[in-house]
Amino acid sequence: MIKPSKIQFYPEGFLSYHTSCGIKDNTLDLGVVFSETPANSAAVFTRNAFPGEPVKIGRKIIQNGLLQAIVVNSKNANVATGSDGYENSLKICRKTAQELNIPVDSVLPSSTGVIGRPLPFEKVLAGLDSLKDQLVNPADFPGFAAAIMTTDTFPKFVSAQTGNASIVGVAKGSGMIEPNMATMLSYFFTDAEISSNDLDRILRSCADKTFNCLSVDSDTSTSDTLVIMANGKAGKVDLVEFENTLLSLCTDLTKMLARDGEGATKLFIVDVINADSADAAKKIAKSIINSPLVKTMIYQGDPNWGRIYMAVGKTSGVHLREPQIQIFWGKNREIDSSSTTALSKYLRENEELFLTVDMCSGKSSCRVYGCDLTEEYVRINAFYTT
Amino acid sequence: MIKPSKIQFYPEGFLSYHTSCGIKDNTLDLGVVFSETPANSAAVFTRNAFPGEPVKIGRKIIQNGLLQAIVVNSKNANVATGSDGYENSLKICRKTAQELNIPVDSVLPSSTGVIGRPLPFEKVLAGLDSLKDQLVNPADFPGFAAAIMTTDTFPKFVSAQTGNASIVGVAKGSGMIEPNMATMLSYFFTDAEISSNDLDRILRSCADKTFNCLSVDSDTSTSDTLVIMANGKAGKVDLVEFENTLLSLCTDLTKMLARDGEGATKLFIVDVINADSADAAKKIAKSIINSPLVKTMIYQGDPNWGRIYMAVGKTSGVHLREPQIQIFWGKNREIDSSSTTALSKYLRENEELFLTVDMCSGKSSCRVYGCDLTEEYVRINAFYTT
Numbered sequence: 001m002i003k004p005s006k007i008q009f010y011p012e013g014f015l016s017y018h019t020s021c022g023i024k025d026n027t028l029d030l031g032v033v034f035s036e037t038p039a040n041s042a043a044v045f046t047r048n049a050f051p052g053e054p055v056k057i058g059r060k061i062i063q064n065g066l067l068q069a070i071v072v073n074s075k076n077a078n079v080a081t082g083s084d085g086y087e088n089s090l091k092i093c094r095k096t097a098q099e100l101n102i103p104v105d106s107v108l109p110s111s112t113g114v115i116g117r118p119l120p121f122e123k124v125l126a127g128l129d130s131l132k133d134q135l136v137n138p139a140d141f142p143g144f145a146a147a148i149m150t151t152d153t154f155p156k157f158v159s160a161q162t163g164n165a166s167i168v169g170v171a172k173g174s175g176m177i178e179p180n181m182a183t184m185l186s187y188f189f190t191d192a193e194i195s196s197n198d199l200d201r202i203l204r205s206c207a208d209k210t211f212n213c214l215s216v217d218s219d220t221s222t223s224d225t226l227v228i229m230a231n232g233k234a235g236k237v238d239l240v241e242f243e244n245t246l247l248s249l250c251t252d253l254t255k256m257l258a259r260d261g262e263g264a265t266k267l268f269i270v271d272v273i274n275a276d277s278a279d280a281a282k283k284i285a286k287s288i289i290n291s292p293l294v295k296t297m298i299y300q301g302d303p304n305w306g307r308i309y310m311a312v313g314k315t316s317g318v319h320l321r322e323p324q325i326q327i328f329w330g331k332n333r334e335i336d337s338s339s340t341t342a343l344s345k346y347l348r349e350n351e352e353l354f355l356t357v358d359m360c361s362g363k364s365s366c367r368v369y370g371c372d373l374t375e376e377y378v379r380i381n382a383f384y385t386t
Numbered sequence: 387m388i389k390p391s392k393i394q395f396y397p398e399g400f401l402s403y404h405t406s407c408g409i410k411d412n413t414l415d416l417g418v419v420f421s422e423t424p425a426n427s428a429a430v431f432t433r434n435a436f437p438g439e440p441v442k443i444g445r446k447i448i449q450n451g452l453l454q455a456i457v458v459n460s461k462n463a464n465v466a467t468g469s470d471g472y473e474n475s476l477k478i479c480r481k482t483a484q485e486l487n488i489p490v491d492s493v494l495p496s497s498t499g500v501i502g503r504p505l506p507f508e509k510v511l512a513g514l515d516s517l518k519d520q521l522v523n524p525a526d527f528p529g530f531a532a533a534i535m536t537t538d539t540f541p542k543f544v545s546a547q548t549g550n551a552s553i554v555g556v557a558k559g560s561g562m563i564e565p566n567m568a569t570m571l572s573y574f575f576t577d578a579e580i581s582s583n584d585l586d587r588i589l590r591s592c593a594d595k596t597f598n599c600l601s602v603d604s605d606t607s608t609s610d611t612l613v614i615m616a617n618g619k620a621g622k623v624d625l626v627e628f629e630n631t632l633l634s635l636c637t638d639l640t641k642m643l644a645r646d647g648e649g650a651t652k653l654f655i656v657d658v659i660n661a662d663s664a665d666a667a668k669k670i671a672k673s674i675i676n677s678p679l680v681k682t683m684i685y686q687g688d689p690n691w692g693r694i695y696m697a698v699g700k701t702s703g704v705h706l707r708e709p710q711i712q713i714f715w716g717k718n719r720e721i722d723s724s725s726t727t728a729l730s731k732y733l734r735e736n737e738e739l740f741l742t743v744d745m746c747s748g749k750s751s752c753r754v755y756g757c758d759l760t761e762e763y764v765r766i767n768a769f770y771t772t
Contacts, residue, residue, distance in 0.1 A: 049706035050699030080695045115692025217678045222696050292603045296767035306501025309466045310608050313436030320435035337502070375761035381682035
């Protein structure tokens with residue numbers, strides 16, 4: 001079961017708050033996570049050339065390597081809103097800082113939702129009134145995860161222990177997802193003591209293997225933001241073990257995001273192996289996982305494997321020799337293309353599908369995460385603002 | 387009305403034949419066009435690295451610059467079928483040549499349909515028995531166009547006069563369409579007298595502005611083939627006029643292909659203007675026309691214009707400055723983004739939608755052709771082989 005039930009491990013010193021401030025309706029739309037002490041932090045952001053206003057602020061603030069709070073609203077992305085939009089995000093940061101009595105440059109803002117509409121920042125400011133008194137301790141991470149959802153069908157959170165420290169991760173999806181450097185919105189909180197330089201290196205490495213290998217619909221959000229805050233309360237940890245634990249949590253969140261892609265009914269995991277280079281492996285894997293014809297094929301379990309072949313062949317920027325490729329399905333590569341009956345059965349009876357494409361030409365591999373394409377994706381997105 | 391009704395101009399000296407040879411069922415699946423005399427010819431083919439076996443043969447044969455017949459089957463693409471597949475296509479060429487008493491290297495084969503299944507070539511060979519006696523004169527181009535359809539909902543053909551000569555064009559779509567060098571299957575027949583070198587230059591130029599600017603679903607077919615045959619019976623023509631006429635016919639077929647994209651309900655024409663380079667303009671336009679979120683938005687007429695902004699911003703391989711872009715809708719750019727009501731009305735009430743994105747930064751422009759993304763696209767492709 002991919003849907004999370006509860007937080008098992010709590011990092012010390014994090015408090016939270018979430019509410020509905022009425023941006024669109026009376027559903028949850030505002031969340032804050034606060035660290036009692038300044039936390040070493042790192043972040044990566046979208047590579048969309050037109051980032052949201054909060055992303056522009058976040059990029060500046062993270063250069064200090066220190067954060068004490070994040071403030072996130074859903075229902076409005078504050079993108080393509082110009083200098084007014086930038087100023088509105090700053091006002092939200094100032095209000096948060098003032099309420100919490102912390103420096104304004106220790107508050108990182110995020111917004112997610114519809115693009116190109118002015119953010120009703122007064123509602124957000126009103127929602128932050130008396131923030132300090134309303135914080136809960138320890139933080140209610142599932143509640144925060146729920147507050148930042150857009151078309152997600154369930155809140156996404158994970159937790160783990162590493163040495164004496166704990167890590168919690170929270171994320172939201174679920175359309176406009178082909179992260180390019182970071183991902184939609186995802187935040188990690190830990191009480192481990194780690195320098196911001198180490199956090200930055202570890203976060204980028206983990207993101208490259210997980211969030212950056214995820215695609216729901218090949219559309220890159222303008223708001224992608226991935227942040228980690230480490231307040232040090234639990235003391236030092238083994239960095240290798242910490243990175244492995246974080247990687248595992250990132251992988252779990254990535255799978256949740258793929259499985260909860262808009263309209264999705266299947267999680268689709270594609271391994272490209274024995275490719276000429278890591279870059280080639282990733283490009284080929286992305287070409288497969290983004291192909292509408294492959295995505296519709298796995299939706300109804302149609303054993304039309306020639307589409308995999310087509311998707312490999314159309315990969316641009318990769319040199320492909322006359323095909324010697326081998327295609328396998330199943331976690332243990334137990335189904336080859338010779339049996340369409342077995343493949344059809346496998347595709348229809350599993351919610352988690354594994355495809356392996358052996359390029360038979362080199363030594364590099366890549367794993368990517370995606371989902372099927374359904375009528376429901378079309379419906380959700382044909383009516384999103386109305 | 388985009389659906390063609392009849393051929394108005396007939397080039398001299400072309401005969402045709404079409405039938406059902408029973409590849410999948412008893413619908414039309416085989417067509418031949420024959421020129422009484424050898425015709426100067428040119429062709430461009432898919433850039434998918436794993437082309438179909440007929441494409442491999444076509445690439446060799448077209449080097450002579452002379453063709454006398456094309457033989458096309460639908461329902462099976464003869465792709466990913468290995469050396470047997472290659473040999474089977476050759477057998478079809480040999481049979482065609484023998485029946486028509488012409489050299490085997492003047493017969494260009496094409497196949498379209500499902501990938502990865504052996505082509506039942508015996509059925510095709512039987513379908514070609516007594517071919518010469520069954521040819522109709524003049525060629526029945528609409529019948530030939532119907533025989534090469536897969537999921538197309540109507541046969542696609544065009545005709546025009548240039549000087550004393552006529553040109554007829556025929557094409558089929560309608561999924562797995564983002565041509566990269568050529569397009570799905572499209573054939574032009576003319577009685578103009580033009581050298582194969584001139585044909586090649588003119589055909590490539592026209593394809594670049596039309597078929598190569600078309601995308602239904604970003605998936606590049608393994609079978610894309612575009613051929614022109616000019617048998618010279620009508621004598622010399624003005625080359626500039628000929629090129630303009632051919633360009634116009636290619637544009638018409640491209641629009642038909644986009645409008646008849648799988649599941650499509652709208653033709654979507656995107657102009658990117660005032661970009662830094664022609665390459666940038668094309669990449670940005672393709673990014674917009676391939677975006678699932680843009681394609682679903684126009685389907686139901688949702689005025690969610692921020693998605694255009696996102697799609698421009700995510701264009702890879704293009705340097706984009708802080709956005710000064712302007713977005714207009716309508717053939718005469720009469721609707722700007724200030725009125726979501728007017729935009730919603732425009733999107734809902736028109737089957738042919740025009741979007742213009744002014745990059746405000748250079749002098750290059752590009753027009754591309756696409757369609758909306760609907761539940762029907764998903765349905766068609768989730769059940770294609772079953």
